[in-house]
Amino acid sequence: MKKICLAVAAAMALSACTTNPYTGERETSSAAIGSGLGALAGAVIGGVSSGDSDRAKGVLIGAASGAALGGGVGYYMDVQEAKLRDRMRGTGVSVTRNGDQIILNMPSNVTFAVSSADLSPSFYNTLSGVAMVLKEYDKTWVNVVGHTDNTGSASFNQGLSERRAATVGQFLIGQGAAANRFNIRGVGFSQPIATNATEQGRAQNRRVEITLSPMG
Numbered sequence: 001m002k003k004i005c006l007a008v009a010a011a012m013a014l015s016a017c018t019t020n021p022y023t024g025e026r027e028t029s030s031a032a033i034g035s036g037l038g039a040l041a042g043a044v045i046g047g048v049s050s051g052d053s054d055r056a057k058g059v060l061i062g063a064a065s066g067a068a069l070g071g072g073v074g075y076y077m078d079v080q081e082a083k084l085r086d087r088m089r090g091t092g093v094s095v096t097r098n099g100d101q102i103i104l105n106m107p108s109n110v111t112f113a114v115s116s117a118d119l120s121p122s123f124y125n126t127l128s129g130v131a132m133v134l135k136e137y138d139k140t141w142v143n144v145v146g147h148t149d150n151t152g153s154a155s156f157n158q159g160l161s162e163r164r165a166a167t168v169g170q171f172l173i174g175q176g177a178a179a180n181r182f183n184i185r186g187v188g189f190s191q192p193i194a195t196n197a198t199e200q201g202r203a204q205n206r207r208v209e210i211t212l213s214p215m216g
Contacts, residue, residue, distance in 0.1 A: 073100055073214050080137040080212065087129035101213050102140075104130065106168070108206035117163035119171065127168065130210070131175030138178065143211040144169040146186035147193075149202035154188060161186030168208050 081102050085095045092110035096103045111123050119127070134142060146165030148157040162185065169184035194201035 073216075076137065076139065077102060077212075077214060080133060080140070083133050083136070084130070087133060088126070091126045091129075093126060101211055103212075104210040106208045106210070107203065108164070108208075109203060111168070111208060112164060115160065117160060117167050119167055124171075127171050128175055131172045131177050134172060134177040134181075134212075135175075138181070139215050140181070140212040141215060142169075142172070142177065142182045143213065144172075144182060144184045145191075145209050145211070147191055147205055147207050147209065148189050149192070149205040150189040150196040151202065158186060158188035161188050164208055168210070 077097075077100050081095065081097055084102060084104065088095050088104070092107060094105045096105070110126075111120060112118065113120065134140070144165045146161035146163070146168075148161050150157070165184050165186045169182050173179045173182065189196065189205065192201075192205045193207075194204040196202050196205060
């Protein structure tokens with residue numbers, strides 16, 4: 001009986017692999033890892049703490065409880081990422097994942113006119129979509145950072161990056177996202193992601209990034 005119960009718990013852990021809906025590939029998400037480890041830990045605890053007659057039941061209950069607890073933060077970020085990917089599809093905004101952080105890269109060509117901090121009207125719906133997800137998943141910190149290329153003086157670009165970040169952040173807050181979740185700042189051209197020696201590189205550097213991190 002013990003072997004059967006442990007096999008069931010192991011199967012729950014191994015089943016923590018998912019299919020990426022965007023690539024079709026099998027992968028193990030951060031939530032899946034947490035759920036799998038939680039399932040194994042819960043199974044062991046449930047089995048050890050139960051009497052012989054209830055050992056099988058204890059293993060299964062422990063595995064299920066452990067899976068739910070283990071997948072908490074990872075699952076929360078996974079479903080938030082999936083909703084953002086769905087809403088940002090075709091908008092020009094990229095969504096990437098770094099551990100439990102979700103990063104939205106908003107290039108200036110779809111957000112602002114040249115040397116301006118005024119949002120392009122065509123971008124309102126995109127940012128409204130971001131705001132809807134932020135309101136639904138309100139247990140994340142929101143870090144909004146403006147970036148520029150190195151054309152012009154450092155002081156001009158610093159100011160422009162701050163104004164653009166503020167415009168994006170204030171729009172999201174105006175749509176109902178809680179202001180106390182936000183950190184809004186500009187860094188000028190101090191954090192390039194591409195070379196400033198070419199127009200293509202400079203275009204990549206002109207951006208606003210939103211990084212979402214779990215609270216707690």
